[in-house]
Amino acid sequence: MAELGTVTLHLALVLALYAGAGSVAGKLRSSSSLLLSVRRATYLLPVVLAVATLSLVAAFVRHDFRVEYVARHSSLAMDPIYTWVALYAGNEGSLLFIAFAFSLLSAAALALASRSLAGSLPYTNAILAGVSAFVLGVTAFLANPFQTLPVAPPDGQGINPLLTHPGMFVHPPLLMIGLIGVSVPYAIAVGALLTGDRSDAWVDQARTWSLVVWAILGSGLLLGAWWAYTILGWGGYWGWDPIENVALMPWLVLTGFVHTVMVQKRRGMFGLWNLVLIAIAFTLALFGIFINRGGPVPSVHSFGASTLGWVFLAFLAFSVAFSLVVLLVRAPALRGTAALEFHFSREAAFLFNNLLLLGVALVTLWGVVYPLVSQMVRGVAVTVGAPFYNQVNGPLFLALVFLMGVGPLLPWRHASWAVVRRAIQVPGLAAVLAASLLALVGVRQPVALFAFGLCAFVVAGVLQEWARGTWVRHRRGQNLVAAFASLVGANRPRYGGYIVHLAIVMVALGVIGSSFYGTQRDVVLAAGEQVSVGGYTVIYRGTRVETHPDRTEFFHHLQGMKGQRDLGPLVAWRAFYPDRRMASTRAAIRSTPVEDLYVVSTESLEDGRVVFRVMVKPLVWWIWMAGPVMILGTLVSLWPQRRPLVESAAGAKRAAVSAVPVE
Amino acid sequence: MVTALALATAGCVSPASPPSLEEQAQDLDKSLICPVCPGETIDQSQAALAKQMRAIVREKLAAGESREQVLEFFVKRYGDGVLAAPPKGGFHLLAWTVPPVLVLGAAAGLYALLRRMGRQRPRRGEATGGGDLEQKELAPYLARVDEELRLLLGPSGPGSPLPPGGKATGG
DSSP states (O other), rough: OHHHHHHHHHHHHHHHHEEEEEEEEHHHHHHHHHHOOOOHHHHHHHHHHHHHHHHHHHHHTOOOOOOOHHHHHHOOSGGGGGGTTTTGOOOOOHHHHHHHHHHHHHHHHHHHHTTTTTTTTHHHHHHHHHHHHHHHHHHHHTOOTTOOOOSOOOOOOOGGGOOOOGGGGGGHHHHHHHHTTTTHHHHHHHHHHHTTTTSHHHHHHHHHHHHHHHHHHHHHHHHHHHHHHHHSSSSSSSSHHHHHHHHHHHHHHHHHHHHHHHHHHHHHHHHHHHHHHHHHHHHHHHHHHHHHHHHOOOOOSSSOOOOOOHHHHHHHHHHHHHHHHHHHHHHHGGSSSSSSOOOOHHHHHHHHHHHHHHHHHHHHHHHHHHHHHHHHHOOOOOOOOOOHHHHHHHHHHHHHHHHHHGGGGGGGSSOOOHHHHHHHHHHHHHHHHHHHHHHHHHOOOOHHHHHHHHHHHHHHHHHHHHHHHHHHHHTTTHHHHHHHHHHHHHHHHHHHHHHHHHHHHHHHHHHHHHHSSSSEEEEETTTTTTTTTTTEEEEEEEEEEEEEOOOEEEEEEEEEEETTEEEEEEEEEEEEEETEEEEEOEEEEEEEESEEEEEEEEEOOOOEEEEEEEEEETTTHHHHHHHHHHHHHHHHHSSSOOOOHHHHHHHHHHHHHHSSOOO | HHHHHHHHHHHHHHSSSOOOOOHHHHHHTTTTBBBTTTBBBTTOOOOOHHHHHHHHHHHHHHHTOHHHHHHHHHHHHHOGBBBBSOOOGGHHHHEEEEHHHHHHHHHHHHHHHHHHHHHHHHGGGOOOOTTTTTHHHHHHHHHHHHHHHHHOOOOTTTTOOOTTTTTOOOO
């Protein structure tokens, strides 16, 4: 198995190098047979890498401890189900997985665009193959997961206990695919730039792929938050940990891109800006992989420390230089073809949205690197943690929510103040009403009141847009349901976007609710004792202990009461791994849309008593529910549709413009 | 959604009162990093040292010390790195000032840029100065295309949403 793995890994590297070099040579020499051959190499790559990846999975499942990586990240005692995903418990396997996933994305991107982007595809293929070759080269020569030991140990060292959680099946792969996936829209955009393609085709492809990657990365982030919430045992879901930050940054920039790329599609503007954005997103994604896999910053995610840092840094520097050169050389050809009118236009709102999203991303980047700055300049170790980000990014996020409400209400191009006033009347009223209602029921925290008001503003704005559009169609004779369906169908990117906006509001609700309100108590309970927190009573009934070869599991049985109402039994689970001197917990959570009752056991004392942390966290439920809504919105946005008249007219305008000879 | 919100907050809002000692302690827990665990606050960490530090926080608050005094005590022992965020003073002021300067500066720049573009718009046919040749040359053609589009699509222009007020597109 190990030999098969090594051989296929090297074969994949050769294929990737061939695809990269062959694409460029084929394009320059206009050799269609060479181009066909390198395309086939790109299609073959995932097949070869599937063999490599499966042979690593097989080594884990069969406990082949002759393979060093398997011996370091698994053991006979571990839950067998997790052997299937233990391959990304450390650096080497993660890199292999990244390479495999990326080869699938590359092949899919190539296949989807093979007709519409025939001209620029070789360059796109070359960039994709270049990224593949880098990852494969590092994996093959510096971090080979198939390295064998001279003698197979009888048992492995076991997996990090924090990783044996259902989240392991989805969160790490989604994040890895999401981060490396940013290369796809980047490669499409830069490929078009290199060939001077000014058609709409690449904009469509880049938009599709950026949305796909955006949704994957977003889901990965949400699932990571959920994982942290259920397993880390402190009741939080987002810790502004460096690894979380580096995945958030490209996601934020992509969020900006999927907005302004629509402006490019509809109005032929921001072409250069969009390329800058996608290049920044790509750079930040590479930086994310570098921090993840090369790790110079301490993080709770430091599962596999490694010395790969400098290789990644060199590749990062090379990519930045490449992007800069391409942009500088090609920029003059990319001036926007339409003038931007100031006043209150949707384009201007998009620009400010980009500014804020990029602002949050760069501020977060500053927070991630500041400890290194302080260390280098002053030799003083310093931590940049949650209080910093909350204070600095908090206001920016609020401003973003506001723009998310206002932007969609503004017309394209130009609006008079009267039009703007009419558009924001109802949402504004809703915001004031919601804030007043909340103030009446006792919300006193001014920031929370303001933030909830903003959320109401966004929701009311979206509903107003839907209602108006539906009503217009209804008056033309459709029934209300059909009118709504045809409204959404007529402009899927826009109405899908509104659904995503609602999902973002849901996340915002949860974040605001749980950070401004909520109670927490740490208590020591003996069996039969109880504690009251925020209107809930938790009674500790007793503990069942299960002993396994590598761990002792404690099932703490609890009973929850809300006032006099019995909420039924709850189990707070905790396992102790003596060899690693590590504990892993699984919180008992009773979740409702209003609030979560959250109980986690943090320690079992020698006298049999147990230390519990009991929390009441308002509105957290909405954060998790936002995930499916976000995916639904993305799917609606992505669903292909025929081009409506208006759009092709706008396209014709741009075609007319580019046909004008320029001296 | 608004009703759920009202219910949610109604349930757990206490009338405005000064934070209890335990609430102050929990706030401090979230502001101090456990020196032996990478990137975890003493609120998050279950290491023995974190537990000890939590106990010290409570002891000191009970003895009447202020938040600042407690933080200072830990900084003296473990250095600036024990704080979850850099102190807002001295060299570390840099950490706090770069973000607002960056964002506000960019916002001001963008605003100025938009103003300039907005002012250029009405006299698009004239020389715009500053070597924007392509734009200048294109302007008359663009204006013509705009005009044609207007004739084709009605006064609302390409891509603009249905006019507010629920009327169908006027001709």
